Amino acid sequence: MRDIVLVEGNNHLNVEMTAIAPLGLIGDLNDDGAINVLDLTTLELYVGGYPISQISPLSEAEFLRRADVNGDGKVNVLDITALEILIAQR
Numbered sequence: 001m002r003d004i005v006l007v008e009g010n011n012h013l014n015v016e017m018t019a020i021a022p023l024g025l026i027g028d029l030n031d032d033g034a035i036n037v038l039d040l041t042t043l044e045l046y047v048g049g050y051p052i053s054q055i056s057p058l059s060e061a062e063f064l065r066r067a068d069v070n071g072d073g074k075v076n077v078l079d080i081t082a083l084e085i086l087i088a089q090r
């Protein structure tokens with residue numbers, strides 16, 4: 001019974017993640033195919049004022065699309081928090 005409960009919990013988590021990142025690449029800001037603390041650092045640098053060309057291989061448009069983790073059309077400190085949650089759930 002305990003095993004079944006755990007599996008149901010995992011499935012629920014996966015459904016939530018799909019809702020947050022429907023395009024799969026959201027949050028991958030250094031374009032290495034993974035979403036992890038390196039992307040979090042890249043996003044923090046951008047929000048801190050670094051130009052995209054110096055912190056990411058992505059085009060500016062693609063960077064901004066992937067960096068808008070919470071999907072509100074802007075890239076700011078709220079997306080840092082959203083990316084932290086996304087990484088924690090993986």
Ligand SMILES: [Ca+2]
Nearest residue numbers: 028030032034
């Ligand atoms: Ca990455």
Ligand SMILES: [Ca+2]
Nearest residue numbers: 068072074079
């Ligand atoms: Ca945003």
